[in-house]
Amino acid sequence: MSAEGTVSRQAPGKLFVSGEYAVIEPGTPAIVMAVDRYVRVTVSEPAGADIVIVSDLLDGEARFRLKAGGGLVWCGLGDGERARSGLACVLSVIEVMHTQLAERGWSVSGAHLSISSELHDRGTKFGLGSSGAVTVATVAALAAYHGLDLSPEARFRLALIATARLNTRSSCADLAASTWGGWIAYRAPDRAAVLATAARKGIDEAVRAEWPGFEVRRLPPPARLGMEIGWTGTPVSTDSLVSRLGRRHWQGSTAHKRFMARMTDCVHTSITALEKGDRETLLHGIRRSRRALAELDEAVGLGIFTPKLTALCEAAEVLGGAAKPSGAGGGDCGIALMPAEADARIGKLRTRWATAGVRHLPLRPAEISTSERNVRNDR
Known part of the structure; x- marks a missing residue:
C-alpha cells in the first residue's frame, strides 16, 4: 500500500426533518436532508510529524506522532488537550482507519490534513452537522489517500465506528445524510453492539457484520x-x-x-x-x-x-x-x-x-x- 499523492474529498451538512431524539434508539426512523454547504478535507504527505492537521477552526497546526496499534500522541506546540478536543472526530477517524489498515497487514503512513468548512459563520457554527460532515469527508479523503476502494456504505460504517467511540448516544443520522445526500429515511444500528463487535473481531469484521436495526432509504423531495x-x-x-x-x-x-x-x-x-x-x-x-x-x-x-x-x-x-x-x-x-x-x-x-x-x-x-x-x- 502506498499513499496516493494529494487528494480532496468533501461532504455536505445536514438538517433533521423529523424524528429528533427518537432516532437515538436503534431501529427508530428519522428523516434527514443533506444541504449544499460542505466540509472539505485535503490529504497530502506530512512534514515534521506523522500526522499534521490544519483547520479553519483552529489556531496553528496540530501535530501528532503515530503509535503502534493506530493511536496518536500529541507532539506539537501549545495546548494539546484543546487541539484534541477540537479535532476529536478527525482523530477518531484516523485511529480507526489506521487500525483497519494494520489489521490488513498494510503499512501505515503519515498524512497532512487540511480542513475547511462552510458550516460556520466566522467560527460560529450553523448547526448543520459539521461534526458529521468532517467525519465523513475525513474517511473519504483518507481512504483515497491510502488507496482504499470503499463503497459509500463502508465509508459510512467506518464513520459510525469513529463517532460511536466518542459517544454511543449519537444517532449518526448526520453521517448518513453526509454520505448519501438528498432526502433519506434513516434507522440507526445499536452503536454499542457495533463497538463490541469491533473490539472482539476487529474493525474490518465490524464493517462487514450484520447491523440489526440499520437502514438507509432514499426519499423523493417534497412535492410542490x-x-x-x-x-x-x-x-x-x-x-x-x-x-x-x-x-x-x-x-x-x-x-x-x-x-x-x-x-x-x-x-x-x-x-x-x-x-x-x-x-x-x-x-x-x-x-x-x-x-x-x-x-x-x-x-x-x-x-x-x-x-x-x-x-x-x-x-x-x-x-x-x-x-x-x-x-x-x-x-x-x-x-x-x-x-x-x-x-x-x-x-x-x-x-x-x-x-x-x-x-x-x-x-x-x-x-x-x-x-x-x-x-x-x-x-
Missing part, C-alpha cells in the same frame, strides 16, 4: 413545497442536550413511551407522504412532529423551544406552512415547509423571521451521485 431554513444565531451542542435527557431518568417512563410512539408515527406518516407526493399529509406530519417535540420539552425541560425557534415556527404557521426546530433545538436552525407557489408568503416569512432575529439561510438539498439507493441491515 419549498424548504425555508432559519438560523437563530445561537450554536448548541447536540451531545449536551442528549446527555441532559439521559440524566432526567426519562428512559422507560410513560412520557418516553408516549413520545416514541408519537414521533415514530409522525416519521412514518411523513415518509409515506413524501413517497406519494402528498403535500397536505406531509405538512400535517411536520406539525405533529413539532407538537411531539413540544410535549417532550414540557415533560423533561430540555429547552428545545427558544423564543426565536417559537417565533420561526409561528410565522410559518400563520402563512400556511408547517415548521419545527431541526435537530436537538435550544438554538441552531429551524425549518419551514411552504407551498411552492406562495412566493409572496415566502417573502413575508423571511421578513417576519428577520424581525424576530432569525437569519434566513439560502440552502438547497445536496445530491451525491452513488449507485447505492437503499441500504438495509440484512447484508
